[in-house]
Amino acid sequence: xxxxxxxxxxxxxxxxxxxxxxxxxxxxxxxxxxxxxxxxxxxxxxxxxxxxxxxxxxxxxxxxxxxxxxxxxxxxxxxxxxxxxxxxxxxxxxxxxxxxxxxxxxxxxxxxxxxxxxxxxxxxxxxxxxxxxxxxxxxxxxxxxxxxxxxxxxxxxxxxxxxxxxxxxxxxxxxxxxxxxxxxxxxxxxxxxxxxxxxxxxxxxxxxxxxxxxxxxxxxxxxxxxxxxxxxxxxxxxxxxxxxxxxxxxxxxxxxxxxxxxxxxxxxxxxxxxxxxxxxxx
Numbered sequence: 001x002x003x004x005x006x007x008x009x010x011x012x013x014x015x016x017x018x019x020x021x022x023x024x025x026x027x028x029x030x031x032x033x034x035x036x037x038x039x040x041x042x043x044x045x046x047x048x049x050x051x052x053x054x055x056x057x058x059x060x061x062x063x064x065x066x067x068x069x070x071x072x073x074x075x076x077x078x079x080x081x082x083x084x085x086x087x088x089x090x091x092x093x094x095x096x097x098x099x100x101x102x103x104x105x106x107x108x109x110x111x112x113x114x115x116x117x118x119x120x121x122x123x124x125x126x127x128x129x130x131x132x133x134x135x136x137x138x139x140x141x142x143x144x145x146x147x148x149x150x151x152x153x154x155x156x157x158x159x160x161x162x163x164x165x166x167x168x169x170x171x172x173x174x175x176x177x178x179x180x181x182x183x184x185x186x187x188x189x190x191x192x193x194x195x196x197x198x199x200x201x202x203x204x205x206x207x208x209x210x211x212x213x214x215x216x217x218x219x220x221x222x223x224x225x226x227x228x229x230x231x232x233x234x235x236x237x238x239x240x241x242x243x244x245x246x247x248x249x250x251x252x253x254x255x256x257x258x259x260x261x262x263x264x265x266x267x268x269x270x271x272x273x274x275x276x277x278x279x280x281x282x
Contacts, residue, residue: 023037024068028073029071039084046108072107089117092201164201170194210232249279252277
């Protein structure tokens with residue numbers, strides 16, 4: 001089967017072309033997804049079903065490369081697409097963005113998924129605050145008539161408070177200038193960038209919206225990356241966030257180089273250093 005211009009459709013051996021190609025490229029909030037057309041229309045009456053079955057390609061927004069554009073959370077759309085493939089929801093062990101994912105499910109008009117993600121109500125009619133530790137094996141499986149089935153056993157407090165263990169490495173590169181007169185104050189330059197290395201789910205848990213997913217937007221939560229950096233330039237902010245989430249520093253290392261600002265040895269010296277701090281949560 002040969003793919004044609006999405007605006008013209010693709011033929012399946014018959015005389016009438018389908019309005020959409022079999023393979024669809026999406027740009028969701030800057031992140032690119034490639035999927036089949038039948039996956040997007042797998043849930044009748046959903047927003048994606050309406051877009052890709054009731055409309056034509058010319059009616060939908062496109063980006064500069066011709067991909068269909070959706071102005072939504074590109075990271076969370078990964079779970080929306082997984083659900084559309086087999087109508088099953090699988091989340092990481094620690095997933096702090098469950099309420100945001102429910103909001104995305106409501107936007108895409110996936111009513112059953114939104115119901116599975118809704119907060120549980122306890123026996124005292126109070127909504128459970130910690131949604132990220134709920135096991136998806138029982139609380140997300142609908143019973144007869146779409147009702148949620150209660151758990152067979154209640155998790156112990158130690159299980160509810162358990163968080164994922166692991167390491168996060170924070171690094172930064174800085175420079176400063178020392179003049180010919182060593183008694184003068186050194187001229188510090190602004191830290192160029194604070195990098196974050198580690199497991200994607202841990203980095204997102206700690207730094208959230210302050211994390212810029214540089215060059216690595218599609219990496220899933222269970223994978224590791226060294227391409228994150230923070231949107232601010234104060235190490236103390238990063239340290240405070242790591243401490244808040246139960247991390248402690250276990251190691252650090254630093255390297256430095258020196259160069260002259262010109263070919264004259266008498267000119268200012270420019271020192272450049274790179275430092276890494278390793279944090280751990282047991």
